[in-house]
Amino acid sequence: MSESLSTDVLIVGGGVAGLWLNARLRRLGYSTLLVDKGVLGGGQSVKSQGIIHGGTKYALSGALTGASEAIADMPRRWREALAGSGELDLSGVRLLSDAHYLWSPGTLTGNLTSFFASKAVRSRVGQVKGGELPPALQNPRFKGKVYRLSELVLDVPSLIQRLAELSGPGLLKAERIEPLRENGELTGLIVDGRSIRAQRIVLTAGAGNAELLSALGLAQPAMQKRPLHMVIVKAPTLKPLYAHCLGGGSKPRITVTSHPAADGEWVWYLGGDLAEAGGVARDEASQIAAAKKELAELVPWIDLSAAKWATLRIDRAEPAQSALARPDNAFLAEQGRLLVGWPTKLALSPDFADRVEAALIRDGIQPQPLTPLPELPRPAITGPFWKGLV
Incomplete structure (x- = not known):
């Protein structure tokens, strides 16, 4: 049995949203560990078109909807990060x-x-x-x-590469993820037999959230x-x-x-x-x-x-909506130590991180003095979406 670990925030899901959140929390002084079952960015992230859009296409119906207004500030925030002067240093990421x-x-x-x-x-x-x-x-x-x-428009594999660099030692490849419960309360996760305790657990595994919620015995939030x-x-x-x-x-x-x-x-x-x-x-x-x-x-x-x-x-x-509509913002639901979310759009990853950060501040979650992480098996990084197809 591997030694147990403790971290402030345990993140499950290594797409852009999870990696962005991980880097942001580390910059704020939290210890984090991000766990992924596949390759980093290998789900929806690498298959996205890499467009960091400000919602203009959503306004084509003639009205500036909630979607177009919520997303309007995203290009500025991403540009600042790409210039190395934003909330993350993404200088070196390839701008297509x-x-x-x-x-x-x-x-x-x-x-x-x-x-x-x-x-x-x-x-x-x-x-x-x-x-x-x-x-x-x-x-x-x-x-x-x-x-x-x-x-x-960004080159997503180079974005994933940079976000992985900003993760430091806090990346862990997983085969099996199970709940860790103590006195009936979810206190962490058991990853391949290793107990990992955390002040907060964030599920941001895209389509994988449904399976993770099921493993935790939860039916909500529902996914579409x-x-x-x-x-x-x-x-x-x-x-x-x-x-x-x-x-x-x-x-x-x-x-x-x-x-x-x-x-x-x-x-x-x-x-x-x-x-x-x-x-x-x-x-x-x-x-x-x-x-x-x-x-x-x-x-x-x-x-x-x-x-x-x-x-x-x-x-x-995405979180379930009536009539399979497109959600307007990043989404975050909470239950005890567990936070579950979907950014709903690559461009909204910073908005998703805002919501998690606000929840941590509201609940008084402070960085704790913790033992540095041992060397851990890291997930690989995704190749381009067309690899092996054309």
Whole structure:
């Protein structure tokens, strides 16, 4: 039996939310230990498009909803961290694009024209033309309009790498996680037979939260999954593009991010409406066919005859909402020493950490003098989402 350990905060789940929280709490002087069953960032984090958006796409329905306002401050906080002057030092994390774009393939419909004219949107959006256009759209056949958003796109594996560095020795690879109860109270977890006591236990394991809650004998908070069926395309003819292509509805018709492969080619990662319910219902071949049709209509000047295609299914794990709606903020529920949460969006990881920090302060949880951690088996770090697919 391994020696028992004690820490101020025990975190389960090594995606961006858990790693960000871990680094933030360490900076505040808490001792922390983050436990993960897989590879760091290997769940939803690496399969995200890496967009740190400020909610402009949520305002497409014409109203600045709770989602767009809650998330509006996130790009600033991430930029400060990337510059090394924010709440975490993320200098060295690879920035794929300093902006994300809104792209209308043809003439803008009336409601979109008024959307861009509204004061709330004007402060975040500016039209670009000519040489300022994203490289993939710099073609004489392109007839649409493009607007630059004050949002950014990150290389998620390099973000995970940096957050893991900021975790110091406090990372532990786990096979089996069980509750540690003393006098009927949850006081920690038993990880592969080793007891770990903590003042607070935070579950931030994305889709894994449901299994962990079940192991703890808890049915709440309930979780929902909103599936996506993303498309990956790799070709020597692709150039960088980071954009929401607007359709007629309130969701982007297609959302494109671009990722550099080791061989010098670009990988496009396609989400948006293409990947939502209609895409989820399609099998891989049908979904690839739908993506080919969309790109043939939207960027017909790009020769994709030598392209490699694949799809990737993702379950976005979130607190249960009525009618599978999208939650507007990071979510945190509490029960004794246990805190359970979902950031709901990569960009909202700082908001999630705010909520945990506020709960610790409210409950008077102070850093305790603790024995330094022994050397522990560390989880590996995720590779890129397209690895082994294209």
